[in-house]
Amino acid sequence: MSQLKYGLSSDQVTWVEDQLSNDEVSSDEELLEYFVSNGLSIPQARDLLTHRQDYLLNIYRIGEGPLHGK
Numbered sequence: 001m002s003q004l005k006y007g008l009s010s011d012q013v014t015w016v017e018d019q020l021s022n023d024e025v026s027s028d029e030e031l032l033e034y035f036v037s038n039g040l041s042i043p044q045a046r047d048l049l050t051h052r053q054d055y056l057l058n059i060y061r062i063g064e065g066p067l068h069g070k
Contacts, residue, residue, distance in 0.1 A: 020049075
């Protein structure tokens with residue numbers, strides 16, 4: 001089992017990866033607000049947004065994206 005970054009649960013990683021991979025319309029600020037309104041801390045949300053371009057440009061297999069530790 002891989003280790004998850006930023007203190008997220010497995011379900012949270014799945015949700016965040018979906019948002020980062022598929023939301024091409026919202027601004028970073030809107031996504032930050034969305035993440036925080038759904039229970040993430042501001043520092044977590046900011047850290048997660050640093051991976052946005054990577055998720056938009058690449059396709060990862062489940063459990064192999066940047067939010068999973070090696």
